[in-house]
Amino acid sequence: MQTNTNWDSFLPNDVVKNTYKTWQQIKAGLSLTHKNFSTDLRKFFFPLSEKRIKQFSPVDGSILTVRFEQLLNEDWQDAEDGIYPINLLFEVDWQEFFLAYVSLWLDNPSSWQRLQTESFQDLPSNINLDKYPQYYRRNFHYQTDGYFSDRSANLYDVQVDILFNGIADSMRRRILKPLKQGLSKFDEEVKILDVACGTGRSLRFLRATFSTASLYGIDLSSAYLRKANQLLSQLPSELPQLMEGNAENLPYQENYFQGISNVFLLHELPNPIRQKIIDEFFRVLQPHGILVICDSIQLSDSPELEGMINNFPLLFHEPFYHDYIKDDIEEKLAKSGFTDIKTTIHAFSKCWIATKPD
Numbered sequence: 281m282q283t284n285t286n287w288d289s290f291l292p293n294d295v296v297k298n299t300y301k302t303w304q305q306i307k308a309g310l311s312l313t314h315k316n317f318s319t320d321l322r323k324f325f326f327p328l329s330e331k332r333i334k335q336f337s338p339v340d341g342s343i344l345t346v347r348f349e350q351l352l353n354e355d356w357q358d359a360e361d362g363i364y365p366i367n368l369l370f371e372v373d374w375q376e377f378f379l380a381y382v383s384l385w386l387d388n389p390s391s392w393q394r395l396q397t398e399s400f401q402d403l404p405s406n407i408n409l410d411k412y413p414q415y416y417r418r419n420f421h422y423q424t425d426g427y428f429s430d431r432s433a434n435l436y437d438v439q440v441d442i443l444f445n446g447i448a449d450s451m452r453r454r455i456l457k458p459l460k461q462g463l464s465k466f467d468e469e470v471k472i473l474d475v476a477c478g479t480g481r482s483l484r485f486l487r488a489t490f491s492t493a494s495l496y497g498i499d500l501s502s503a504y505l506r507k508a509n510q511l512l513s514q515l516p517s518e519l520p521q522l523m524e525g526n527a528e529n530l531p532y533q534e535n536y537f538q539g540i541s542n543v544f545l546l547h548e549l550p551n552p553i554r555q556k557i558i559d560e561f562f563r564v565l566q567p568h569g570i571l572v573i574c575d576s577i578q579l580s581d582s583p584e585l586e587g588m589i590n591n592f593p594l595l596f597h598e599p600f601y602h603d604y605i606k607d608d609i610e611e612k613l614a615k616s617g618f619t620d621i622k623t624t625i626h627a628f629s630k631c632w633i634a635t636k637p638d
Contacts (some may be wrong), residue, residue, distance in 0.1 A: 284314060297356050302367050303378040304352055307446025314442055318388060325389070326396040338487075338586050344627070348447065351627040363457050364489045380438040387435060388425050395424040400597040404428050413526065415550050421596040427500070433507035436478055444628055451629040452482050455541045455572040456489045458622075459631040462570030463539050467493060470538040473564065474520075474525050475557070476500075476545040480508030483520050486541065487512070495520035496537070498527065511587075527557045532564045540565055543574045547604040554604075555612050562616040565636045572616065573632040578605045581625050 355385035394402055400418045401407065407428045409417045423439065426432065441448045458497045463470050470493045474483050477497030486495055497520050499505050505522050512519055525531050527545070540561050548552050561571050579586060593601040610621050610633055618634035625631075 286627065289532055291540040293360060294406065294415060296366060297360075301352055303370065304446060304450070307441075308348065311442045314327065322388070322392040322395070326392040326408070328396060340475060340585055343584055347625075348386070351450050354414055354626065355453060358453065358457050363460055363466070364485065368453070368485060368488050369548065373596070377438065380435055381531045383601040384435050384438055384442075385432075388406050390424055391422050394419065395595070395597075398597075400599075403480075412497060412554075414502060415526070415548075415553065415600070418597065418599070420548055420598060425564045427504060430506065431478055431504050432499070433503045436504070436507075447627055449481065449485070451626055452574065453485055454624070454626045454629065455482065455543065455574050456485060456633050458572050458631070459486075459539050459541060459570060460489060460633065461489075462572075463493075466538050467631075471496065471536065472539040472541065473498065473530075473532070473537045473544045475530070475540060475561070477520075477522070478504045478544075480512045480520075480522075482541055483508065483512060484515070487517055487520070488513055491517060493539075496532075497522045498525045500524065500526055508566050527560060527606060530564050532570055534563050535566045538566050539614070540567045540571045541574075542572075544576075546575045546607075547601050549596065549604075550600050551603050551607060552564055554609070555615065558609075558612050558616045558618075562618060562636060567636055567638045569635045569636045570635065571636070572630075572631055573609070576601070577603065577628055578607070578609075580606075581630060 322407060328338070354486045355369065356477070359362065359369055375495050384537075394400070394420065400422065402419060408442065410601065416427070421439070423432055437448075440495075444451065463472075470490065472486055472490060472493050473496045474486060474496055477483055477499050478501070483495055483497050486493070495518075497505075499508070499522075501525050505524055508522055509519075509628065527542075542561070543556075549557065565571060576592075577585065577589065579589060582589065591606055592598060610623065611631060613621050613634045620633075620635040622633045623630060624633070
């Protein structure tokens with residue numbers, strides 16, 4: 281059941297803020313406990329004898345602690361300022377979580393085996409892979425079925441939240457403030473497209489922030505779109521328009537949207553495809569429209585975390601990540617025609633905010 285308590289209606293803000301931070305610290309602790317225990321099990325049953333994994337250093341830990349605290353302060357401040365409802369900070373579907381968590385443990389051995397053998401093309405036999413681009417035909421993160429099954433879609437959000445120590449949603453919400461500020465210039469009802477919408481987490485946050493906007497979501501995975509439809513149909517407001525499609529050729533006319541969001545996609549793309557997709561963002565965005573991208577940190581902004589950054593593609597099949605962490609996304613945005621390009625760093629994530637000129 282989804283929690284919908286109006287925390288700010290009967291408790292002082294300081295109490296709600298402390299409750300939120302305590303809740304996030306509990307999530308972080310549970311995530312770390314899960315990762316440590318599952319890593320020990322994986323090492324015992326499926327050792328990575330040929331891997332060269334850099335050990336996590338105390339310096340990395342202290343830096344991440346500071347970034348963790350900064351992110352929580354940003355998340356709380358945006359909610360307190362009315363960018364989005366405070367309720368969003370506590371939104372949990374406990375039944376969904378526990379079912380997914382149990383399923384995750386049952387699924388772990390097969391993922392560990394794929395990691396050990398580097399079996400990144402272990403995909404369902406009933407999928408017509410020819411309809412998907414070559415770079416997509418793999419099981420990113422060594423997860424079961426890649427992005428091609430309902431089982432994968434049901435586990436994805438829990439997997440990502442544990443990976444990011446319980447702050448995945450807090451990082452996703454960093455797209456909301458710049459979008460709200462950038463879209464305030466439009467008098468008419470705005471249209472917002474979430475590209476690579478996956479299971480619909482970002483669209484859920486967008487709906488809470490833009491109650492009257494027309495929302496659209498597009499993704500390559502029909503399974504993940506089914507999951508998104510399930511989660512978003514629980515909302516009382518208008519259901520976003522979901523479509524299966526490739527971001528390389530967005531099925532929308534030019535200058536159609538006032539806002540575009542894109543979360544955790546670019547690092548899973550080959551370099552030339554990143555430029556092609558950014559070009560598509562520019563094409564379908566209106567003049568004065570705003571684009572907000574959220575993805576992984578890069579070496580240029582987080583050199584002190586180089587060891588952790590380099591470990592990521594070794595443990596989670598991410599073949600384009602080494603190129604991504606060195607890529608100049610600002611240059612790609614400018615090449616497409618975007619202006620007023622800004623970047624911000626939030627814990628493990630980085631945001632790019634850009635505007636389409638006249």
